[in-house]
């Protein structure tokens with residue numbers, strides 16, 4: 822069996838009055854992400870981890886922010902299409918581990934819904950998808966609530 826690891830990271834700027842989408846879930850928040858798509862920083866990091874692990878290019882290559890077809894797109898569709906690319910190459914998820922870095926809002930009560938949403942798109946059990954959150958202790962751009970970071974590490978296998 823062949824196994825491959827991949828990592829992904831994504832950043833978005835916060836703006837007051839926009840919707841906050843994280844892990845495919847809409848989370849009540851004063852601020853949301855500025856983006857060409859719905860700005861789901863966690864899903865974008867997961868896509869890059871999947872693409873990296875399977876030896877493909879990055880999310881910007883397959884889903885360019887200049888494409889009018891992708892304007893305002895639900896990132897769950899981007900994740901579905903990305904999974905299609907790695908599935909074509911014969912890969913399955915072993916596990917996916919993620920961290921979201923933000924000051925506010927608290928997301929703990931949404932984590933189980935995010936895990937369910939992501940695992941169903943990736944055709945794996947929700948126990949194979951873990952999501953953690955941290956703050957930067959009020960330091961830096963996340964600490965000043967100017968933006969958010971998503972990080973993901975994935976292990977894939979091919980029989």
Ligand SMILES: [Zn+2]
Nearest residue numbers: 831861862865
């Ligand atoms: Zn992004």
